[in-house]
Amino acid sequence: xxxxxxxxxxxxxxxxxxxxxxxxxxxxxxxxxxxxxxxxxxxxxxxxxxxxxxxxxxxxxxxxxxxxxxxxxxxxxxxxxxxxxxxxxxxxxxxxxxxxxxxxxxxx
Amino acid sequence: xxxxxxxxxxxxxxxxxxxxxxxxxxxxxxxxxxxxxxxxxxxxxxxxxxxxxxxxxxxxxxxxxxxxxxxxxxxxxxxxxxxxxxxxxxxxxxxxxxxxxxxxxxxxxxxxxxx
Numbered sequence: 001x002x003x004x005x006x007x008x009x010x011x012x013x014x015x016x017x018x019x020x021x022x023x024x025x026x027x028x029x030x031x032x033x034x035x036x037x038x039x040x041x042x043x044x045x046x047x048x049x050x051x052x053x054x055x056x057x058x059x060x061x062x063x064x065x066x067x068x069x070x071x072x073x074x075x076x077x078x079x080x081x082x083x084x085x086x087x088x089x090x091x092x093x094x095x096x097x098x099x100x101x102x103x104x105x106x107x108x
Numbered sequence: 109x110x111x112x113x114x115x116x117x118x119x120x121x122x123x124x125x126x127x128x129x130x131x132x133x134x135x136x137x138x139x140x141x142x143x144x145x146x147x148x149x150x151x152x153x154x155x156x157x158x159x160x161x162x163x164x165x166x167x168x169x170x171x172x173x174x175x176x177x178x179x180x181x182x183x184x185x186x187x188x189x190x191x192x193x194x195x196x197x198x199x200x201x202x203x204x205x206x207x208x209x210x211x212x213x214x215x216x217x218x219x220x221x222x223x
Contacts, residue, residue, distance in 0.1 A: 001169075035209045037153075044202055044213035045153065056211065088153055092208035096168045099153040 002026055002091050004100035012108040019076040021103045023089035028069045033093035036065055036074045039102075040085045048087075049074060079105070110135035112203050112214035120197075120221050126190040130203030130214060137161050137184045141207025144177060144188045146199040147216070154199075158207035159186055166207070193221045 003026040013019055023034070032052035037045035047056040049065035052072060062077040076083055084107050089100040116128035130142070144156040157167035159177045167175045171190070179186040190197060198221045204210040 033208065037210075044216050045210070046213070047209060047211050050209040050211075090153075090209070095166060096170075097155045097208060099155070101152045 001096055002029065002094055002098050004089055004091060004098055006087075006089060006100035006103045008103060009101075010104045010106060012106050013079055014108045015079050015081055017079050019074075019079055019083070019105055021074040021076075021087055021089075021105075023067075023072040023074070023100050025070045025072070025091060029072075029091045030093035032068050033091060034065075034067070034072050035090045035092065036063075037088045037090065038083075038085045039088065045088060076105075081107075110205055110212050112205065112212060114201060114203050114214045114217040116217065116219070118218060118220060120193055120219060121223050122194055122221055123192055126188070126193050126197065126201075126219055126221075128188045128201055128203075128217065128219070130186050130188075132184045132186075132205075137179065137181055137186065140205060142179070142186045143204045143207055143210060145202045145204060145210070145213075146197075147202070148196075148199045149218075156188065156190075156201075160207070195221050197221050 005024045007022045034052045036049040039045040053065045064075045086102045086104045088102050111133045113131045120126045138161045143158040159165045174191045176189040200216040202216045203214045205212040
């Protein structure tokens, strides 16, 4: 199965700053079948990005995804207070779908 | 907008079978894939498996020998059974719409395995 490694483990930033989250796969993710999710404490994950760069319905344009092959990035252009959360990447190009271990974006 | 709600016992004894149901509202279960995912307390996400409305399934190989996912289109529900549970199966269990990217999630239900 494909192992996804997210970095950094924790990102300490202030509101208004830019956040750059990395997701590296142990082998190439076919057809850029990579998604990003946001999870807040006590809540279910929410789909942000699919197909590596396509925003899900209702997701603000400050969230963007990029990358291909084994290296993918989620960028939050200007952090809003509600963006502080844990972010997971997920590959679904090969079975079983797998998730990264998560990156926590915390308030500095 | 589709909504999902998990239901089932919050406590299961070791070696017994965990059974959960996901009720879908605001849309039909037909025509789509539906998944189960779990998250041990304080840890990351693990995909359990999915079912197509027609009944076709795909399971995580790590759980395949113990997992059964079924669907009841007449009730707009799909279900998860996990047999021979141990403490390692203690987790929040989520149902979700989609077999690959997961576009909508239930709120999750904590299942604790303990005697």
